[in-house]
Amino acid sequence: MAPRIDIESVKKRKDGLAVIRDIERYAASPDLPQDPEDIALYRWYGIYQQRPKDGYHMLRIKVPNGQLNGNQLRAIGGIANDFGRGLADITTRQNFQYHWIELRHVPEILSRLAGVGISTVGACGDITRNVVGCPVAGIDADEFIDGSILAHELANYYSGNPHFSNLPRKYKISVCGCRLHCAQPDINDVGLYGAEFELDGKLQRGYGLMVGGGLSTKPLFAVDMNTFLLPHEVFEVVKAVTEIFRDSEILRADRSKARLKFLLSDPKIGVGGDRFRAMIEERIGHPLRHATPFRRPLDTETDHLGIHPQKQPGLYYVGVGVTVGRLSGDDLIRLADIADEFSTQSSIRNTNKQNFIISHIPEEKLSQLRGALKAAGFDDMPSVFKRSVVSCTGIEFCNLAITETKELGRRVADELEERFPEASKQLRIHFSGCPNNCGQNAIGDVGLRGGLTKVNGEMVQAFDILLGGTTGENRAFAETVSKKIPATFITDAIANLYRTYLGWCSNGETFNAFVKAHTAEQLDAVVREGMPPKE
Ligand code: HEM
Ligand code: SF4
Numbered sequence: 001m002a003p004r005i006d007i008e009s010v011k012k013r014k015d016g017l018a019v020i021r022d023i024e025r026y027a028a029s030p031d032l033p034q035d036p037e038d039i040a041l042y043r044w045y046g047i048y049q050q051r052p053k054d055g056y057h058m059l060r061i062k063v064p065n066g067q068l069n070g071n072q073l074r075a076i077g078g079i080a081n082d083f084g085r086g087l088a089d090i091t092t093r094q095n096f097q098y099h100w101i102e103l104r105h106v107p108e109i110l111s112r113l114a115g116v117g118i119s120t121v122g123a124c125g126d127i128t129r130n131v132v133g134c135p136v137a138g139i140d141a142d143e144f145i146d147g148s149i150l151a152h153e154l155a156n157y158y159s160g161n162p163h164f165s166n167l168p169r170k171y172k173i174s175v176c177g178c179r180l181h182c183a184q185p186d187i188n189d190v191g192l193y194g195a196e197f198e199l200d201g202k203l204q205r206g207y208g209l210m211v212g213g214g215l216s217t218k219p220l221f222a223v224d225m226n227t228f229l230l231p232h233e234v235f236e237v238v239k240a241v242t243e244i245f246r247d248s249e250i251l252r253a254d255r256s257k258a259r260l261k262f263l264l265s266d267p268k269i270g271v272g273g274d275r276f277r278a279m280i281e282e283r284i285g286h287p288l289r290h291a292t293p294f295r296r297p298l299d300t301e302t303d304h305l306g307i308h309p310q311k312q313p314g315l316y317y318v319g320v321g322v323t324v325g326r327l328s329g330d331d332l333i334r335l336a337d338i339a340d341e342f343s344t345q346s347s348i349r350n351t352n353k354q355n356f357i358i359s360h361i362p363e364e365k366l367s368q369l370r371g372a373l374k375a376a377g378f379d380d381m382p383s384v385f386k387r388s389v390v391s392c393t394g395i396e397f398c399n400l401a402i403t404e405t406k407e408l409g410r411r412v413a414d415e416l417e418e419r420f421p422e423a424s425k426q427l428r429i430h431f432s433g434c435p436n437n438c439g440q441n442a443i444g445d446v447g448l449r450g451g452l453t454k455v456n457g458e459m460v461q462a463f464d465i466l467l468g469g470t471t472g473e474n475r476a477f478a479e480t481v482s483k484k485i486p487a488t489f490i491t492d493a494i495a496n497l498y499r500t501y502l503g504w505c506s507n508g509e510t511f512n513a514f515v516k517a518h519t520a521e522q523l524d525a526v527v528r529e530g531m532p533p534k535e
Contacts, residue, residue: 010037016044017165046123051399057101060123064155065133065148066094066350070336075116077332090325094350121160128158134176135349141311144194145205147177168251169258181300186471187213189260197228206230208294212264215437220261223273228291240283300472303353317359321382324391324409325354334376342369385413391431392439401433403450403461415491442477443469445511453484461487468515481523493527
């Protein structure tokens with residue numbers, strides 16, 4: 001087994017950003033043995049060794065606020081075809097992730113991406129990750145404020161910034177100016193959300209701030225700082241939060257407790273929201289304006305699919321479902337052509353539900369656009385299952401995985417669609433292939449967490465079933481109701497739950513209301529209806 005790397009001491013010896021010189025060196029001389037410490041730092045450029053560590057890599061590219069144009073998408077698709085066996089996955093942080101990348105091709109890939117203004121710096125590693133945002137920022141008629149301006153400002157400042165390239169762990173910023181909190185501030189290290197507040201007798205628009213959210217094996221929700229920030233005040237405050245995180249040596253002592261969320265909410269080292277707010281004030285040298293907590297929206301988990309009018313008269317956006325986020329290079333190139341032809345700004349936006357939106361479509365082009373999407377194999381009216389199933393990378397490529405997830409997610413969505421052809425009630429299904437939660441199983445209506453179980457004396461892939469997760473006003477992490485359900489029974493288990501929910505529902509209640517109205521034992525019994533005995 002390869003020796004375990006102590007990443008804190010590696011980072012002291014070499015800054016993660018400096019590894020680009022080594023990447024170039026190894027790429028130029030493929031026979032040169034690669035130092036395991038350098039391999040650990042490749043992540044700063046979005047590069048992760050792919051399972052089973054036999055020379056192929058995953059490469060994640062950052063898409064700030066999920067926003068792209070046709071040229072960029074065409075370049076991304078071309079790279080997938082030329083170097084990544086034609087695969088590109090949309091991720092829950094609005095990025096794309098390639099697979100099958102060889103290190104010798106990385107310099108050319110990075111240069112092709114740079115040519116269209118795209119970077120991979122900080123896509124992985126202990127650094128500021130992609131800044132996520134509301135995918136309908138600037139076009140949503142109902143938004144408080146166009147959050148994409150701030151999202152890009154923050155992304156530009158933190159991307160490749162050597163003052164913040166050695167953080168204790170990954171660091172995630174989310175900005176949404178909409179009324180739905182669709183960019184999930186609750187589960188980001190820094191969550192800025194649109195708000196209105198009366199200042200000097202005048203209603204002003206700006207941002208509220210939450211700090212210290214995150215999923216993983218110990219999910220914690222972000223704590224509201226009870227403040228209101230005008231747009232020009234945000235930068236200084238976020239910088240203070242980032243500096244506090246960077247300088248908190250206590251977090252570097254234990255990598256399993258190194259995220260900012262532990263400094264806020266851990267029973268042992270957590271300082272709590274009030275103290276953290278005071279720490280921000282000490283850094284910026286003046287008090288934060290006090291604002292009582294803003295009400296979090298009830299339904300944050302919109303997916304923006306279908307056809308919607310924009311705030312710009314005569315223009316529309318169209319949200320398109322991509323089951324489990326998996327696309328091909330050819331899909332992306334076709335989509336780029338469609339965006340060029342139908343969108344006045346050639347604008348595409350990835351969503352955190354692993355789907356995408358094409359915006360700026362003139363009304364008179366809508367039906368033609370729908371025809372073009374259909375001809376290219378896209379679905380702008382997918383079933384409730386296909387549109388909302390989210391899957392992590394899983395055992396196909398991930399070294400930490402216990403189970404396969406993408407193919408299963410796709411199959412489960414297909415089978416549920418067949419069994420419930422008329423289904424209209426939302427069911428968000430989130431698959432993760434291990435307890436790390438990359439597929440956000442902790443906030444799914446139904447969360448699937450990969451593991452193993454024995455059936456007839458043989459180990460098989462299985463999932464714990466967690467129910468009732470959501471962000472927003474009723475935020476709650478999904479709770480485990482059933483353990484070790486074999487992967488082969490997952491469609492049946494979810495179908496049992498959905499059928500029982502539909503029978504129970506009398507007045508438009510949500511699936512989570514159904515979950516709340518039952519005990520874990522009752523729900524577990526529903527899950528297991530018809531499950532063959534394990535031996
Ligand atoms: C210690 C190991 C890891 C932990 C604790 C971890 C945890 C997480 C968490 C909590 C998310 C949250 C989703 C979000 O904030 O939206 C995430 C995202 C993600 N993770 Fe992991 N992860 C780990 C390793 C990996 C590995 C090895 C892969 C390889 C495939 C991976 C792939 C992803 C992807 C594709 C995303 C989507 C978001 C993005 O674009 O950044 N993760 N991870
Ligand atoms: S949840 Fe586990 S299996 Fe899935 S991508 Fe993350 S680390 Fe890999």
